[in-house]
Amino acid sequence: DAAVAAADLAVGQGVDSLAVEEHHLTVTRHHAIRDAAPRLRLAGIGCAVEQLRIVKDEEEISCLRIGAEITDQALGELLESILVGRTERHLALELERRLVDHGADGPAFPTSVATGPNAGRPGHRPTDRRVEEGDFLSVCLGATYRGYRCEIGRTFVIGTAPADWQIELYDLVFSAQRAGRESLVPGAACRDVDRAARQVLDSAGYAEALPVLTGHGVGLEIDEDPQLTPAAMGKLDACVPVTVEPGVHLPGRGGVRIDDTLVVRPEADGGPELLTITTKELLAL
DSSP states (O other), X not given: OHHHHHHHHXXXXXXXXXXXXXXXXXHHHHHHHHHHOTTOEEEEOTTHHHHHTSSOOHHHHHHHHHHHHHHHHHHHHHHTSOOTTOBHHHHHHHHHHHHHHTTOSEESSOOEEEEGGXXXXXXXXXXXXXXXTTOEEEEEEOEEETTEEOOEEEEEEOSSOOXXXXXXXXXXXXXXXXXXXXXXXXXXXXXXXHHHHHHHHHHTTOGGGOOSOSEEEOSSSSSEEEEESTTOOSBOOTTOEXXXXXXXEXXXXXXXXXBEEEEOOOGGGTSSEEOOOSOOSOOBO
């Protein structure tokens, strides 16, 4: 066990205290360390490791970039297939298989596929509901590549031309997502990025239908700091990968979510780098 080995090494070096990540140390491992080094004092280091992981180096960003390419490939292939009549569960499994086929370690998180009224439920898990013409189809997936995780979310209409209400809702969420993306500059307050996207949807009367956050960091975990929320503290640095994922969910009717993974870059370097590039046009599939 690495924790026990570290404790043994610390004692051998004459160290009397060892800093640990308390939120990752199980009771069993804590007892094992105590048995191996009963005089060693354990001290918590809080979230210091997570804070060090926020800014990525270019090798880490390269892994995220490749993961995003794999994710785009898997989603693009699905969009070329016949969707009507297939179940949400079947589509989710097919997307995850395609991720692996294209070189992913596996999915970054359980793939979400929501159709029709299910698209109005945030965090929906795939069911045996079959895709019908006129449905909103909302998909959220991501690849893990060499341990690094990315995320994309897109919404489409099935079969027929979108209804007027679907076009209006989609255009609104697209505008909110664009406002959030354009706010991703080094030095920007995290809460200001959230506000940029949220106020577009809030001003249209959807305050009660909004998710609790506009985005979050990604990396070795799919949900890392920084958090882009109304109460978020701190500012963005360059080379920080984040998602921007506003959405509106209308229970019993449907919903729209547009989600991208980007890297914060200074204006001199071209501004935020978009990693997930699948079209954000409202396609009728």
